[in-house]
Amino acid sequence: MTQYLLRRLLIAVPSLLGISLVLFSVLALAPGDPFGELAANPNVPPEVAAELRRKFGMDDPVLVRYWSWLTAMLQGSWGFSFVSRMDVDLLILQRLPTTLLVIGSSQLLALAIALPVGIYAATRPYSIFDQIASTLAFIGFSLPTFFTGIVLILIFSITLDWLPFVYRADIAETGWRFYWEHFRQMIMPVTVLGLFQAGSWTRYVRSAVLDVIRLDYVTTARSKGLPERVVIAKHVVRNALIPVVTLVALQMPAIFGGAIVTEQIFRVPGIGSLLISAMLANDTPVIMAVTFVFSVLVILCNLLADLLYGWLDPRISYR
Amino acid sequence: MAGSTPASPTASPAAATGAGAQMVSSPGGEAWRRFRRHRLALGSAFILGVILLAAMLGPFVWTIPINDIDFNARLSPPSLKHPMGTDDLGQDLLARMLYGGRISLAVGLAAMVIAITVGVLVGAVAGMSRGSVDAFLMWLTDLFLSLPQLPLLLLIFYLFNDSLKKLVGPETGVFILVVAVIGGLRWMPVARLVRAQFLSLREKEFVEAARALGASPARQVVRHILPNAMGPVIVAATIDVAAAIIAESTLSFLGLGFPPDIPTWGRILFDAKDHLDIAPHWALFPGMLIFITVLTINYIGDGLRDAFDPRRVL
Numbered sequence: 021m022t023q024y025l026l027r028r029l030l031i032a033v034p035s036l037l038g039i040s041l042v043l044f045s046v047l048a049l050a051p052g053d054p055f056g057e058l059a060a061n062p063n064v065p066p067e068v069a070a071e072l073r074r075k076f077g078m079d080d081p082v083l084v085r086y087w088s089w090l091t092a093m094l095q096g097s098w099g100f101s102f103v104s105r106m107d108v109d110l111l112i113l114q115r116l117p118t119t120l121l122v123i124g125s126s127q128l129l130a131l132a133i134a135l136p137v138g139i140y141a142a143t144r145p146y147s148i149f150d151q152i153a154s155t156l157a158f159i160g161f162s163l164p165t166f167f168t169g170i171v172l173i174l175i176f177s178i179t180l181d182w183l184p185f186v187y188r189a190d191i192a193e194t195g196w197r198f199y200w201e202h203f204r205q206m207i208m209p210v211t212v213l214g215l216f217q218a219g220s221w222t223r224y225v226r227s228a229v230l231d232v233i234r235l236d237y238v239t240t241a242r243s244k245g246l247p248e249r250v251v252i253a254k255h256v257v258r259n260a261l262i263p264v265v266t267l268v269a270l271q272m273p274a275i276f277g278g279a280i281v282t283e284q285i286f287r288v289p290g291i292g293s294l295l296i297s298a299m300l301a302n303d304t305p306v307i308m309a310v311t312f313v314f315s316v317l318v319i320l321c322n323l324l325a326d327l328l329y330g331w332l333d334p335r336i337s338y339r
Numbered sequence: 340m341a342g343s344t345p346a347s348p349t350a351s352p353a354a355a356t357g358a359g360a361q362m363v364s365s366p367g368g369e370a371w372r373r374f375r376r377h378r379l380a381l382g383s384a385f386i387l388g389v390i391l392l393a394a395m396l397g398p399f400v401w402t403i404p405i406n407d408i409d410f411n412a413r414l415s416p417p418s419l420k421h422p423m424g425t426d427d428l429g430q431d432l433l434a435r436m437l438y439g440g441r442i443s444l445a446v447g448l449a450a451m452v453i454a455i456t457v458g459v460l461v462g463a464v465a466g467m468s469r470g471s472v473d474a475f476l477m478w479l480t481d482l483f484l485s486l487p488q489l490p491l492l493l494l495i496f497y498l499f500n501d502s503l504k505k506l507v508g509p510e511t512g513v514f515i516l517v518v519a520v521i522g523g524l525r526w527m528p529v530a531r532l533v534r535a536q537f538l539s540l541r542e543k544e545f546v547e548a549a550r551a552l553g554a555s556p557a558r559q560v561v562r563h564i565l566p567n568a569m570g571p572v573i574v575a576a577t578i579d580v581a582a583a584i585i586a587e588s589t590l591s592f593l594g595l596g597f598p599p600d601i602p603t604w605g606r607i608l609f610d611a612k613d614h615l616d617i618a619p620h621w622a623l624f625p626g627m628l629i630f631i632t633v634l635t636i637n638y639i640g641d642g643l644r645d646a647f648d649p650r651r652v653l
Binding site for chain 2 (some may be wrong): 033035039041042043046047117158159161163164166167171173174178272273274276277280281284285295296299300307308310311313314315318319322
């Protein structure tokens with residue numbers, strides 16, 4: 021297991037390098053120049069501007085610049101936010117827990133819907149339940165997150181006035197009230213993200229279970245006299261989950277995209293809304309760092325998926 | 340019997356009566372016959388056709404200009420004069436929606452063409468060549484698959500937007516950028532699909548026969564392998580149109596896509612979201628249209644998947 025984990029970690033390094041290369045090339049190819057304003061400013065003599073460019077390595081070859089950027093990122097010196105007036109890594113550390121909390125709970129919600137519904141629908145294909153579930157799943161993943169968010173706000177905040185539609189990090193309550201308020205304001209963002217994921221996952225789970233349920237070994241398990249519940253839970257679902265894990269891991273980038281939109285709609289103070297506000301304020305160091313953090317999160321999720329394979333399919337660990 | 344379970348829940352499995360009497364001439368006709376069996380897909384194709392026609396011909400029928408400001412009719416709910424109501428400047432929303440539909444649908448189609456072209460190219464090259472070229476292209480595909488798409492989309496947009504606008508004007512500049520970036524980030528599934536198809540088709544007897552008759556690799560690919568690999572690609576292309584429309588709307592919804600004077604559906608929704616309490620109609624119409632377009636395209640993709648799957652009996 022340890023060896024498997026180590027090998028997977030080693031495989032993650034080149035993809036992380038590749039992603040950093042893509043990010044850096046985008047930045048290097050971009051026409052904008054961080055010293056453009058300086059050059060246009062008549063109060064700064066050209067020699068000073070040139071000296072500054074040399075000092076910050078703007079005239080170095082591309083590979084040298086990539087190397088110094090990469091080492092700086094790895095050492096944790098991610099720059100200084102022009103707008104928030106603080107170090108970028110501190111800013112992101114402040115915002116990251118909220119994002120992870122919202123994404124994590126929405127994934128749990130999606131799993132809690134998709135697994136039972138998908139399995140139940142697959143055990144009774146073409147029944148009324150299956151048809152309704154499939155139609156709802158289709159609608160679920162065709163609804164863009166920004167529209168569901170707006171409709172939910174319209175219904176639950178404006179018409180019914182049950183839930184707050186602005187997420188607040190500073191709630192002036194203590195004890196149980198504090199947690200209750202936090203829970204209340206998380207309901208809508210988590211529901212929007214969770215329902216979107218649940219739609220596509222239900223389809224994955226259903227088709228994966230449907231593929232497995234007709235196989236001979238399942239018939240064998242049934243003819244041994246095992247109760248149907250055990251057959252489904254122990255024999256079918258475990259094997260059906262292997263392709264599902266792959267698809268879920270492949271969907272991770274889309275999930276982070278949805279999280280950005282959701283954070284923007286509900287003003288959740290996470291790194292997604294940080295990215296948008298940084299873009300609107302031209303805060304380049306923050307933009308680069310947040311994009312990098314998202315990439316690292318995607319790689320981490322792929323790693324997690326690989327570990328899940330090892331657990332679901334014991335043959336993999338010894339290969 | 341493991342392979343005979345229809346993958347799609349929405350097709351009616353008992354609808355195959357009377358199919359045997361019909362003489363089927365071409366693969367295309369056969370696919371169309373099978374597509375018609377998927378009633379939801381057929382209905383979706385009809386609805387999408389109506390939306391397409393409305394976007395193309397609507398502005399000639401509904402001739403109110405999209406930027407006709409009328410302060411007497413600000414934020415008015417749907418009425419006979421303004422069937423979809425007006426926005427905060429009193430601009431007619433129906434006219435803006437029809438115009439925005441053109442852009443949203445054009446972005447979807449153009450981005451799909453780019454994604455499919457790049458995907459088929461990469462997949463075909465990887466599938467035909469063995470060894471290091473294949474390995475490198477697949478590594479590249481996997482790398483692109485693990486890029487966080489929306490942040491990268493936003494990043495590229497943020498960095499390149501201004502200079503491209505200066506180069507070719509605001510509308511074309513944003514259009515080119517949106518299409519190129521969305522298309523350029525969506526080719527990977529197609530590449531994998533095409534490569535997998537090529538790997539199996541390349542070893543089939545009919546390709547071997549063509550090879551034995553002296554067909555060049557290019558002829559083998561174009562005449563023999565590619566036409567047989569197109570089924571799943573067409574399905575992926577359909578789904579890609581929907582994904583590109585969502586991506587464009589998302590970009591516009593975040594306030595980073597097209598400028599305010601070009602009303603795409605996402606942009607209208609972005610402008611509407613601060614007036615939800617007094618003018619909900621403003622947000623509901625574009626949102627519903629995006630949703631219906633995406634839903635119908637997805638259903639059509641589902642129907643095509645059934646129609647092109649040779650193992651399914653319909």
